[in-house]
Amino acid sequence: xxxxxxxxxxxxxxxxxxxxxxxxxxxxxxxxxxxxxxxxxxxxxxxxxxxxxxxxxxxxxxxxxxxxxxxxxxxxxxxxxxxxxxxxxxxxxxxxxxxxxxxxxxxxxxxxxxxxxxxxxxxxxxxxxxxxxxxxxxxxxxxxxxxxxxxxxxxxxxxxxxxxxxxxxxxxxxxxxxxxxxxxxxxxxxxxxxxxxxxxxxxxxxxxxxxxxxxxxxxxxxxxxxxxxxxxxxxxxxxxxxxxxxxxxxxxxxxxxxxxxxxxxxxxxxxxxxxxxxxxxxxxxxxxxxxxxxxxxxxxxxxxxxxxxxxxxxxxxxxxxxxxxxxxxxxxxxxxxxxxxxxxxxxxxxxxxxxxxxxxxxxxxxxxxxxxxxxxxxxxxxxxxxxxxxxxxxxxxxxxxxxxxxxxxxxxxxxxxxxxxxxxxxxxxxxxxxxxxxxxxxxxxxxxxxxxxxxxxxxxxxxxxxxxxxxxxxxxxxxxxxxxxxxxxxxxxxxxxxxxx
Amino acid sequence: xxxxxxxxxxxxxxxxxxxxxxxxxxxxxxxxxxxxxxxxxxxxxxxxxxxxxxxxxxxxxxxxxxxxxxxxxxxxxxxxxxxxxxxxxxxxxxxxxxxxxxxxxxxxxxxxxxxxxxxxxxxxxxxxxxxxxxxxxxxxxxxxxxxxxxxxxxxxxxxxxxxxxxxxxxxxxxxxxxxxxxxxxxxxxxxxxxxxxxxxxxxxxxxxxxxxxxxxxxxxxxxxxxxxxxxxxxxxxxxxxxxxxxxxxxxxxxxxxxxxxxxxxxxxxxxxxxxxxxxxxxxxxxxxxxxxxxxxxxxxxxxxxxxxxxxxxxxx
Numbered sequence: 001x002x003x004x005x006x007x008x009x010x011x012x013x014x015x016x017x018x019x020x021x022x023x024x025x026x027x028x029x030x031x032x033x034x035x036x037x038x039x040x041x042x043x044x045x046x047x048x049x050x051x052x053x054x055x056x057x058x059x060x061x062x063x064x065x066x067x068x069x070x071x072x073x074x075x076x077x078x079x080x081x082x083x084x085x086x087x088x089x090x091x092x093x094x095x096x097x098x099x100x101x102x103x104x105x106x107x108x109x110x111x112x113x114x115x116x117x118x119x120x121x122x123x124x125x126x127x128x129x130x131x132x133x134x135x136x137x138x139x140x141x142x143x144x145x146x147x148x149x150x151x152x153x154x155x156x157x158x159x160x161x162x163x164x165x166x167x168x169x170x171x172x173x174x175x176x177x178x179x180x181x182x183x184x185x186x187x188x189x190x191x192x193x194x195x196x197x198x199x200x201x202x203x204x205x206x207x208x209x210x211x212x213x214x215x216x217x218x219x220x221x222x223x224x225x226x227x228x229x230x231x232x233x234x235x236x237x238x239x240x241x242x243x244x245x246x247x248x249x250x251x252x253x254x255x256x257x258x259x260x261x262x263x264x265x266x267x268x269x270x271x272x273x274x275x276x277x278x279x280x281x282x283x284x285x286x287x288x289x290x291x292x293x294x295x296x297x298x299x300x301x302x303x304x305x306x307x308x309x310x311x312x313x314x315x316x317x318x319x320x321x322x323x324x325x326x327x328x329x330x331x332x333x334x335x336x337x338x339x340x341x342x343x344x345x346x347x348x349x350x351x352x353x354x355x356x357x358x359x360x361x362x363x364x365x366x367x368x369x370x371x372x373x374x375x376x377x378x379x380x381x382x383x384x385x386x387x388x389x390x391x392x393x394x395x396x397x398x399x400x401x402x403x404x405x406x407x408x409x410x411x412x413x414x415x416x417x418x419x420x421x422x423x424x425x426x427x428x429x430x431x432x433x434x435x436x437x438x439x440x441x442x443x444x445x446x447x448x449x450x451x452x453x454x455x456x457x458x459x460x461x462x463x464x465x466x467x468x469x470x471x472x473x474x475x476x477x478x479x480x481x482x483x484x485x486x487x488x489x490x491x492x493x494x495x496x497x498x499x500x501x
Numbered sequence: 502x503x504x505x506x507x508x509x510x511x512x513x514x515x516x517x518x519x520x521x522x523x524x525x526x527x528x529x530x531x532x533x534x535x536x537x538x539x540x541x542x543x544x545x546x547x548x549x550x551x552x553x554x555x556x557x558x559x560x561x562x563x564x565x566x567x568x569x570x571x572x573x574x575x576x577x578x579x580x581x582x583x584x585x586x587x588x589x590x591x592x593x594x595x596x597x598x599x600x601x602x603x604x605x606x607x608x609x610x611x612x613x614x615x616x617x618x619x620x621x622x623x624x625x626x627x628x629x630x631x632x633x634x635x636x637x638x639x640x641x642x643x644x645x646x647x648x649x650x651x652x653x654x655x656x657x658x659x660x661x662x663x664x665x666x667x668x669x670x671x672x673x674x675x676x677x678x679x680x681x682x683x684x685x686x687x688x689x690x691x692x693x694x695x696x697x698x699x700x701x702x703x704x705x706x707x708x709x710x711x712x713x714x715x716x717x718x719x720x721x722x723x724x725x726x727x728x729x730x731x732x733x734x735x736x737x738x739x740x741x742x743x744x745x746x747x748x749x750x751x752x753x754x755x756x757x758x759x760x761x762x763x764x765x766x767x768x769x770x771x772x773x774x775x776x777x778x779x780x781x782x783x784x785x786x787x788x789x790x791x792x793x794x795x796x797x798x799x800x801x802x803x804x805x806x807x808x809x810x811x812x813x814x815x816x817x
Contacts, residue, residue, distance in 0.1 A: 055707055076709035093700040095768045104697055105708035107690050114688050
């Protein structure tokens, strides 16, 4: 079967101050295929797609749609040509309702250019039905879950009669079931002739959904392959030039004394009777679907829920973790899920973020002691291999992996015994992931107790010495030392299948 | 009765903030009516409404600017300028009424255009652009006159002081303005775009909304409404005073905030500002009737703003 060409971007270059984001990239997509675009963070995927969507202008290069040369100066002109993009950070306005969001910027007008909501509501209903979801069109977007918001975005793209639909990391904050549903929608769109460009860090997904793959690296196109020519190792190698087998470091050989023991921890409507323990030297993995309470558990251990009941024992002593300050004093560190809003002050420097949690120690009488600060930062930048031009670089200018290392430095400065990592590798490229994995294992072998929450099953299985599975605010299964685990068995419990039988 | 209950429930669920602010208005009203017998006279109520209209007109413009994520601090001096030009040029000459109205409103639009251009195209932060504009306008009006100036015609005074039966004409005029701008915000593209821009400017831009055009429009509306308020005040007092508009910028922002519109933009609306304006007018009125010093009025308004906005935040 000869496939028609839907899109060809030729020799696209884009310069940002000091960076060459894209260097003569050529990218071709066939009609009606699911085409994955992969590469490390900063490889230029999002920039390329923003150019396609008219949000950025290329400095060089040409774009052809169905063989015809086009210019895409604005987002509107992209829609008019049937190109639609769903950005990684969802682009909906929380204080407008679903209908207003779907038709924003191209509202239906009636007489005298007055908005005709009745037509828009009717059309929105049929669009949402096509996506296969039952969301009331007049719901405020604020009240929708992330998955539902994404479905609204897809409905919006359909309303544009999209011929080419670009999805930038669509599964980043979806649970496994929601991902399944999304894949169903993608297959359905594909069968209706929509061409899909799929950007993802999660390579398993690429293998499941994509027909062809284009790899970008450092702003250059490495090549386009049909999915049959590739396997995981090969693809990772193309992306980073490393072999995949070295992904996870060796597990712990022995563990030390008990560091944290939690007995009957409950928070009304959030956590139910949670019991678990973490020893020095081990990494304990927590897996659960969205809404299972895994992040709430971490927050409870960090003093976010002062009204918990039950007992938390740290190093043999029962403690009351009623505030983050208490938790830090008891030797708990917490690298949160959303590092940009909860882990770091993006506008502050590497140095400021590193000393943030230990300002008292940096102080001599009233003033911060710069030498002490610099000494501390110097040590962590070297130990954790944080790539930054200088200590005064704003953390917003660092890559995701280096930002995560700064979060880690901030907590290591407090000399914790117990570290909680919530999604430690979210949005981090493959190379940096491995570094984070090795750092975590290194910390464990230095005698720290580590609790890791992750929604990526391979990561949970690859990193954890023991695994707890959560469902509906409770721990439903523990996989102990050396016990046989596989993705299906964990998912079985996480999805609550053991009770519904 | 049951219909009433379900209606109230629906409003509560749909917009609890709005419900809350109207409850406060109601409480103030009951308090006023029960403590001061003079309050319940037709004369006093129409006086109160007239007072409310002055803030009400400029408050509409301010609401729309704040919804778009901006702020307009130039309305106070613009009101003074508009009022002084009106009375200073008219000097009791009836043939000049219409040309002057057009001139003054035109100046309002021009000031708005300038503010809007500074904010939308030159990226001057709204706070700074309009603060600077306020200084320029206040300086200009003081160069023009240092004391109350000129006078308006008897016919022109009908605008603020006339009655349609028992109802002040000014109030009817305000209600018409309100319905027009409520419609504009809720049913037109520009209205929706103002909310979108205030909610997230980048999303608005990526949705193909012409952000700069909408922003200019918003400041033009605000300038127009401020000029209209200047005309209203000149009509009400019969004369323009160069310091007449002082405090209107903050007072109008106060009304908007009490009405539940978020200073960050994108949330709220004129529905709330109506209540905010009436609450402020009620506070002024009742304290005047009770003979409480004007300085106490400031203190009480300050407290009301803090309480109301804190209550909104707690609700969130």
